[in-house]
Amino acid sequence: MTEETRAKFRERLDWLLVPAMVALLLWPALWNGFPLIFPDTGGYLLRPLEGTLGLGRSAVYGTFLAAGLSLDFWPNVLIQAAGTVFVIRILLRTHGLGARPGLAFILVAALAAFTALPWYVSLLMPGIWAGWAVIALYLLAFRRDALGRVEMLTLGAMIVFAIASHMATLALCLGLIVCFVLIHFAGPHIRMPRPRLGAAATAVVAGALLCPTANYLIADEFAFTPGGTTFMFGRLVQDGLIERYLDEHCPDKQVRLCRYETALPDTADEWLWTQSSPIHKLGGWEAYTPESKRLILATLRLYPGQHLSTAVIAAIDQFLSFRTTLSVDPDDNFHVIGTFERILSPEANARFLAARQQRDRPDVSILNLAHVPVAAISLALVVFVVAFGQPERFGPFTRALCATVLLALLGNATICGVLSNPNDRYQGRMVWLAVLAAGIAIGSWRKRNAAAPEHVARGRADHKDGSLQDVSVSESN
Numbered sequence: 040m041t042e043e044t045r046a047k048f049r050e051r052l053d054w055l056l057v058p059a060m061v062a063l064l065l066w067p068a069l070w071n072g073f074p075l076i077f078p079d080t081g082g083y084l085l086r087p088l089e090g091t092l093g094l095g096r097s098a099v100y101g102t103f104l105a106a107g108l109s110l111d112f113w114p115n116v117l118i119q120a121a122g123t124v125f126v127i128r129i130l131l132r133t134h135g136l137g138a139r140p141g142l143a144f145i146l147v148a149a150l151a152a153f154t155a156l157p158w159y160v161s162l163l164m165p166g167i168w169a170g171w172a173v174i175a176l177y178l179l180a181f182r183r184d185a186l187g188r189v190e191m192l193t194l195g196a197m198i199v200f201a202i203a204s205h206m207a208t209l210a211l212c213l214g215l216i217v218c219f220v221l222i223h224f225a226g227p228h229i230r231m232p233r234p235r236l237g238a239a240a241t242a243v244v245a246g247a248l249l250c251p252t253a254n255y256l257i258a259d260e261f262a263f264t265p266g267g268t269t270f271m272f273g274r275l276v277q278d279g280l281i282e283r284y285l286d287e288h289c290p291d292k293q294v295r296l297c298r299y300e301t302a303l304p305d306t307a308d309e310w311l312w313t314q315s316s317p318i319h320k321l322g323g324w325e326a327y328t329p330e331s332k333r334l335i336l337a338t339l340r341l342y343p344g345q346h347l348s349t350a351v352i353a354a355i356d357q358f359l360s361f362r363t364t365l366s367v368d369p370d371d372n373f374h375v376i377g378t379f380e381r382i383l384s385p386e387a388n389a390r391f392l393a394a395r396q397q398r399d400r401p402d403v404s405i406l407n408l409a410h411v412p413v414a415a416i417s418l419a420l421v422v423f424v425v426a427f428g429q430p431e432r433f434g435p436f437t438r439a440l441c442a443t444v445l446l447a448l449l450g451n452a453t454i455c456g457v458l459s460n461p462n463d464r465y466q467g468r469m470v471w472l473a474v475l476a477a478g479i480a481i482g483s484w485r486k487r488n489a490a491a492p493e494h495v496a497r498g499r500a501d502h503k504d505g506s507l508q509d510v511s512v513s514e515s516n
Contacts, residue, residue, distance in 0.1 A: 053140035057124060060144055063151040064120040068161035073394035074112045075162040077464075078371050080104070081378030083164075087257050088382070094311075094324050095266035098257040099250065100165040100204035111387055112163055119160045119167050122197065126174045127475065129190060133182040134437060136482045146478050153413045155363040155406075156471040166468030168201035169208045169451070173472060175201075176212060177443040179242065180219050180234035181436055195242040202246025203253060206264050207454050207465075212243045214450040215443065222442070231442065232435050267458065269324045272331040273307030274460040278349040280338045295321055295330055307460040350457045357456030358449065361414055361466040362407045367400035414470045417477035421445050424480050437483045444476040 068074045082093050086101035107115040127147060131137045150156045159167045175194035178186060186194070202209045219234040226233040255261040275281050281296070282303055289297035299317035304310045310318060321327045339346055366372055379391050395401055424433055424441040448469055455465035 053143070056140055056144045057128075060124045060127075060147040061117070061120045063147055064123055064157045064160045065116060066151060066161075067158050068113075068116050071161070071395045073391050073396070074116045075158065075365065075396060076372065076375050076379075076391075077162060077164050077366050078374060080163045081375035084108075084375075084382070085378060090258050092254055092258045092260055092262065092265055094269060095206070095264060097165065097204045097206075097250070097264050099200065099253045100168075102253075102257065103200075103204075104163060108382070111390060115163060116161050122171055123156070123160055123167065125193070126171055126178075126197070129178060129186070129194075130174060130440075130475070130479065131482075133178065133185040134434070134440070134479050134483055135486060136479065142482070146475070149478070150471060150474060153409050154471040154474050155361075155410055155467045156474075158363055158365070158403075159468045159471075165201070165204035165208075166464070168197070168204050169211065170469055170472055171197045172201035172208055172212055173215070173443065173447040173469070174475075175242070176215050176219075176239050177440055179239040180236060181232060181439045181443075183235050183238060191238060195238065195245070198239075198242035199246040199249055202243065203249040206250075206267060207451070207458075209243075209247055209250070209263075210454045210458075211447060211450050212246065214454075215446060216240055216243055218446050222439075230430050230435065231439050234439070265328075266324070268328050268332050268335065269311065269318075270307075270459040271457075272335060273310045274353065274457070275335065275338060275349075276303055276310045277305070277307040277460055278345075278353070280342055280345055280349065281334060283342065283345070284334060284338050294334070295327075296334070353456035353461055354453045355456075357461040357466055358452035359466075360461050360463045361411070361470040362463040363403055363410045363467055364463050365396065365401065365403045367396055367402075369397075372397075413474060417474040418448070418470070420477040420480060421473050424476075428480070432484055432487060433480055434483045434487060437480050441476050441480060444472045448473065 062069070079096065082096040083101040084104045085091075086093055086096055086098035087105050088101075092098060104112065104115060107113065124143075124147065127150075128137070128143050131143050131146070136142055156167075159170075175197045178194055179191065179198075183191070198212065202212055216236065216239065219236055219239065222229070222231055223233045223236065225231075250263050251261045254264070272281070282300075285294070285297060285300045285303075288294065289300050291297050296317060299320065302317055304313065304316055310316050311324075318324060318327055321330075369376065376392075376397070379388055383391060391397065421441045421444055424438055425445055428438050428441070430438060448466070451469050452466055455462070459465070
């Protein structure tokens with residue numbers, strides 16, 4: 040068999056394995072008999088159908104869900120699986136690991152077996168898109184020269200849609216762009232290649248513009264998805280700052296919440312979602328937003344130390360919280376169950392109710408016996424590569440990938456933990472990136488370790504000369 044024949048065989052095998060990888064990432068939905076749902080799913084779906092904006096529910100992602108309504112949302116999760124395979128394959132290729140078709144399959148199989156990735160792929164929620172945005176930003180910033188035009192446009196579109204689908208993703212992407220700017224100027228001093236910011240920044244700006252534009256077209260309101268103030272206020276209720284303020288200032292006719300000083304719930308979720316919460320007695324989140332803004336600013340002025348300490352604790356708590364969960368309680372899922380009953384056809388709703396998630400209420404906590412330690416070990420390896428990994432051993436672009444993933448996980452934990460409240464789901468939707476980056480780091484290390492000694496020596500010499508670009512040749516081939 041000639042080398043040309045082998046190359047054609049590898050290329051065909053590579054494409055033949057793509058459907059298998061997609062199926063692997065869809066196994067929770069296939070096992071369930073219906074795409075997985077979360078209590079928020081119905082809120083997203085109703086936005087374009089009602090032509091309104093909702094608390095933290097993107098009308099853009101709701102439109103995406105509505106497009107798959109007639110086919111039980113299978114097109115939605117199929118797109119989420121295919122998109123995940125797409126970014127993983129590009130990532131492997133741009134790190135010099137794309138020549139072996141079976142490697143991508145093995146990596147996807149490992150992610151499907153030992154991480155929560157397939158559960159978020161199979162879930163009718165925008166969380167999986169945030170992970171795509173991180174990888175896409177890295178590729179556009181650091182590996183642009185290795186991308187084709189169609190790949191660049193597709194990655195840019197992924198970023199745009201991810202940002203418009205969730206405001207936390209907008210904050211995360213903006214934070215990463217700021218970090219990339221710092222790396223651009225500090226790159227030679229921290230042994231990292233300099234990112235190119237044009238395409239990545241353009242995609243982020245386009246995503247930021249799409250959100251209010253789409254909201255105007257769908258709901259006749261040129262505004263970002265609402266709810267940031269309400270979510271943060273819930274976290275301050277949970278952390279005791281609002282209780283402290285009320286204790287010190289009530290009674291006060293200017294503070295309507297004083298009427299419910301002794302009825303504050305213990306958690307942010309209870310403040311936001313339970314029917315007995317004072318927020319509903321005060322007219323709902325929209326009516327109460329002006330006062331919640333005033334109280335947030337007042338507590339910032341009066342208790343800056345407590346604000347800082349509780350924010351740090353919340354961010355750390357969120358960074359370390361990434362267990363895999365599945366919402367199965369009908370009391371939690373009542374809204375989406377009621378929404379589907381009204382919107383789906385009787386036959387489709389019967390299929391939804393017959394799915395394991397609704398019928399058997401499975402306990403998936405046993406998965407964390409594997410998911411949590413695998414994620415923790417991978418995260419430790421990512422930190423090691425960023426802090427101590429030598430470019431000639433892992434490759435400078437591998438260090439840049441690990442740095443991007445670590446910054447994304449730190450940023451996500453800060454955004455979600457501080458501006459909302461710590462929840463396993465927020466970090467769980469992102470932590471698979473650490474496992475992916477760790478797998479690529481191991482693959483890069485093995486490839487470079489097996490390289491000819493003169494290549495290693497040349498790489499070390501180039502690094503001493505400050506030429507990180509030359510060191511990375513084996514990553515881009």
